[in-house]
Amino acid sequence: MCRIFICTTCNRYAPPRADETTPGLRLARIVKAAAAQDKAIAVRMVECLNTCPNPCAAAFREPGKAVIRFGGLEPGDTSALLAAATTYAQSTDGILSPNTLPERLRSKIAGCITLGIPELARR
Amino acid sequence: MARTLFTNTMIFEGTGKTLVPGEVLVQGNRIHSVAKPGETLPREGAQVVDAGGATLMPGMVNSHAHPTYNNGTSVAELTNLPVEEHVLLCMHTAKLNLDMGFTALIGAASAKPRLDIVIRNEINKGRIPGPRMLAGSPELTVTGGLADDNQLDAKHPSISIICDGPEEFRKTVRMLIREGVDVIKFNNSGDSFCYPRMAAYDNPMTDAEVAAICETANNIGKRLAAHAHADSSVRQCIKHGVEFIFHASFATDETIGMLERVKDKHYISPAIAARYNTTYEAKDWGITTDVAEMIGNKRELEEGIKVMIKMHKAGIKVLPFGDYGFAWLPHGTEARDLEHFVHLFGFEPWEALRAATAYGGEAWVGKSGEKMGRIADGYLADILLVDGNPLLDLSLLQDRHALLAIMKDGQFHKPFQGRVAQEQQIAAE
Numbered sequence: 125m126c127r128i129f130i131c132t133t134c135n136r137y138a139p140p141r142a143d144e145t146t147p148g149l150r151l152a153r154i155v156k157a158a159a160a161q162d163k164a165i166a167v168r169m170v171e172c173l174n175t176c177p178n179p180c181a182a183a184f185r186e187p188g189k190a191v192i193r194f195g196g197l198e199p200g201d202t203s204a205l206l207a208a209a210t211t212y213a214q215s216t217d218g219i220l221s222p223n224t225l226p227e228r229l230r231s232k233i234a235g236c237i238t239l240g241i242p243e244l245a246r247r
Numbered sequence: 248m249a250r251t252l253f254t255n256t257m258i259f260e261g262t263g264k265t266l267v268p269g270e271v272l273v274q275g276n277r278i279h280s281v282a283k284p285g286e287t288l289p290r291e292g293a294q295v296v297d298a299g300g301a302t303l304m305p306g307m308v309n310s311h312a313h314p315t316y317n318n319g320t321s322v323a324e325l326t327n328l329p330v331e332e333h334v335l336l337c338m339h340t341a342k343l344n345l346d347m348g349f350t351a352l353i354g355a356a357s358a359k360p361r362l363d364i365v366i367r368n369e370i371n372k373g374r375i376p377g378p379r380m381l382a383g384s385p386e387l388t389v390t391g392g393l394a395d396d397n398q399l400d401a402k403h404p405s406i407s408i409i410c411d412g413p414e415e416f417r418k419t420v421r422m423l424i425r426e427g428v429d430v431i432k433f434n435n436s437g438d439s440f441c442y443p444r445m446a447a448y449d450n451p452m453t454d455a456e457v458a459a460i461c462e463t464a465n466n467i468g469k470r471l472a473a474h475a476h477a478d479s480s481v482r483q484c485i486k487h488g489v490e491f492i493f494h495a496s497f498a499t500d501e502t503i504g505m506l507e508r509v510k511d512k513h514y515i516s517p518a519i520a521a522r523y524n525t526t527y528e529a530k531d532w533g534i535t536t537d538v539a540e541m542i543g544n545k546r547e548l549e550e551g552i553k554v555m556i557k558m559h560k561a562g563i564k565v566l567p568f569g570d571y572g573f574a575w576l577p578h579g580t581e582a583r584d585l586e587h588f589v590h591l592f593g594f595e596p597w598e599a600l601r602a603a604t605a606y607g608g609e610a611w612v613g614k615s616g617e618k619m620g621r622i623a624d625g626y627l628a629d630i631l632l633v634d635g636n637p638l639l640d641l642s643l644l645q646d647r648h649a650l651l652a653i654m655k656d657g658q659f660h661k662p663f664q665g666r667v668a669q670e671q672q673i674a675a676e
């Protein structure tokens with residue numbers, strides 16, 4: 125089971141009118157619909173992933189693994205994101221080197237946090 | 248009196264280790280009764296909500312909330328907008344909090360003196376949506392302390408009221424209570440957020456000043472909260488009966504032992520996101536991990552984690568959420584703390600949820616005798632229906648689409664439209 129977190133607020137710094145959909149929410153819905161066939165992937169539609177200056181944003185955050193954030197995403201990245209989620213799910217530490225990622229995501233890594241692995245291991 | 252009967256639910260009671268199937272009857276603004284597995288409750292005169300097996304749990308309580316913070320990038324920036332716009336911003340933030348499943352907030356410092364107060368009053372009158380609120384004061388600080396951003400030749404408005412000496416604090420506390428605050432907040436430690444002026448492990452307040460604040464507030468029955476990273480800050484809080492101790496990052500083992508002996512009197516709020524996110528997720532705003540290390544934020548994070556693990560083991564009540572309202576820990580993302588409590592502090596998921604609900608409710612009501620934060624007879628009807636089991640995946644609570652219904656004070660803020668309906672709505676959108 126892997127979770128993809130997607131920010132539905134993006135773009136925080138260019139908010140739409142109250143009755144309009146944000147690009148982040150559009151992306152989240154597209155990814156959620158695409159992931160619906162795959163029971164192993166859950167999509168969490170969240171309010172922010174701290175990647176606001178570089179919308180749209182997604183993250184992988186499994187316990188005991190690196191936290192990976194992506195920025196600058198667009199609907200065309202959907203299948204690459206799902207593929208990366210599977211790679212992440214299969215890796216033991218969650219550290220994704222660029223060459224394990226689909227080409228179009230390589231330049232879109234916005235952050236990688238490894239804190240959590242030693243914390244979890246110590247328990 | 249209006250009656251709502253929730254059937255076909257899996258109940259997280261607020262203190263239980265597992266979900267238990269059952270029914271819950273709400274009458275007026277309270278939980279009237281809870282049916283155990285196999286029992287049923289009377290249907291007569293009730294709106295029946297068949298929850299389709301969804302989790303029913305208490306609304307969450309943010310015991311360290313800054314609904315007036317504007318997602319700014321520095322302490323001074325948090326109040327850097329005209330009061331008119333600021334009121335509207337707070338109104339939207341209050342609604343967002345309720346949308347995200349927070350049915351009660353404890354104001355932990357207001358960016359301008361009357362903002363928490365007016366928003367609380369409007370919510371209480373039912374004119375705007377929002378959680379139950381205790382209104383916080385601005386941060387009371389000393390000259391040069393956290394949130395005094397002035398220089399001799401340059402004034403910088405910030406989120407504080409600056410006082411020096413017991414008499415100035417006494418007068419300010421009385422003035423704020425006159426205006427209507429519920430919680431007096433003061434800063435008896437520095438912070439990486441005021442680098443290089445004063446480190447988190449330094450305490451600029453004299454004992455006489457802290458005594459004056461606490462005595463004045465206690466005499467009128469108001470609550471107390473302190474920004475207290477330093478060991479001596481935590482000790483002052485114990486000595487003077489400060490109920491809400493924020494951060495406590497540098498508490499020594501001896502101080503943790505002292506706290507353990509009076510653990511029914513205090514709640515600890517590490518506000519972990521102000522450390523974790525600042526250290527690891529703020530680089531888009533110029534705070535790389537190296538910068539976070541230089542200003543001391545990373546050390547606050549690492550020491551704080553060690554302290555919270557010890558406090559949790561000692562049975563001290565450590566509560567999640569806190570300090571949201573900065574650019575890299577914006578409002579609406581508070582529930583991420585629950586996972587940090589599990590992965591960084593060693594909580595079991597049910598313990599993290601207990602802290603978010605039962606303990607948060609107990610903290611909110613204080614000595615009033617009110618009942619909040621559990622699914623039990625006589626408790627206030629602040630209730631969430633969740634699409635899944637949060638004990639298996641706490642991240643459900645970060646996703647507003649997983650909150651199938653939100654009830655506050657017996658009234659639906661978000662009515663239940665069925666589990667399937669929600670899925671269809673997402674697909675159709």
Ligand code: FES
Nearest residue numbers: 131134173175176
């Ligand atoms: S608004 Fe989308 S990452 Fe912050």
Ligand SMILES: [Zn+2]
Nearest residue numbers: 355518569570
């Ligand atoms: Zn705070």
